[in-house]
Amino acid sequence: MNEVKKISSLQNPLVKKVLLLKDKARERKKSGLFVLEGRRELQLAIKGDYEVSTLLSCETLVSEAEVRVLIDGLKRRPQLVTISKEVYQKIAYRETTEGIVALAKSKLHTLEDVVLENKNPLVLVAEAPEKPGNIGALLRTADAANVDAVLIANPKGDLYNPNTIRSSIGCVFTTTIGLGSTSEIIAFLKSNGVGIFCAALTASKNYTDIDFNASTAIVVGTEATGLSQEWLQHSTQNIIIPMRGEIDSMNVSVSAAILVFEALRQRELKGSK
The missing domain is CATH 3.40.1280.10 (SPOUT methyltransferase, trefoil knot domain)
Structure with a gap:
């Protein structure tokens, strides 16, 4: 099982990275990563064979057991991170994403x-x-x-x-x-x-x-x-x-x-x- 990292600081480098990827197309293109939110979006990304590199879950909204069920279909396990509600509210676009934010690798679509x-x-x-x-x-x-x-x-x-x-x-x-x-x-x-x-x-x-x-x-x-x-x-x-x-x-x-x-x-x- 993946070791779960915990983040509660808004100044954490990963939090800053998520915010940068959300706001800057140039950063998404440079890193080949993007941000997705929500259980449905995560499930569709898995169905579409996207590689999820990091999964952040709000500890007050979703349990670790639920997270592990969500990523069950992934071939490569992502880094798991639990975040405080304060951090989640900072990085999430909306409150209805059930505590799930993830970083995934983009595709070229040639x-x-x-x-x-x-x-x-x-x-x-x-x-x-x-x-x-x-x-x-x-x-x-x-x-x-x-x-x-x-x-x-x-x-x-x-x-x-x-x-x-x-x-x-x-x-x-x-x-x-x-x-x-x-x-x-x-x-x-x-x-x-x-x-x-x-x-x-x-x-x-x-x-x-x-x-x-x-x-x-x-x-x-x-x-x-x-x-x-x-x-x-x-x-x-x-x-x-x-x-x-x-x-x-x-x-x-x-x-x-x-x-x-x-x-x-x-x-x-x-x-x-």
């Missing part, structure tokens, strides 16, 4: 690691998403629809930003994610025979008039600028969600959800997935 095993894959592509909340919401949509992969082109945000993890409710750990440039992802999709359906205002067809039963990538851009011209040049077909109000766009995660679930609806009717 396109080479993305394998589309389904013969008619459904892929969600987002170009240049930046806001952690939007990235997290896109991942939740992908999880809910059980898409085959999420590809992020020209990523601006940090997948391991605590707000991304929190807004994804841990789906970031169990979703197949690939990162690359727009050119690289277009080449990846074409090499895998995946049709490219771009959400765009020009030369578009109503999304309900499109057959999404074959291999499909639904591609969404930012609300501010939409998709780059490179995507539109390689689009199999541009698609649009008709707007009935005064504005011409919706939140990117909402648009993605509508399009992905239309594809899913068609596939369930036809029995293609």
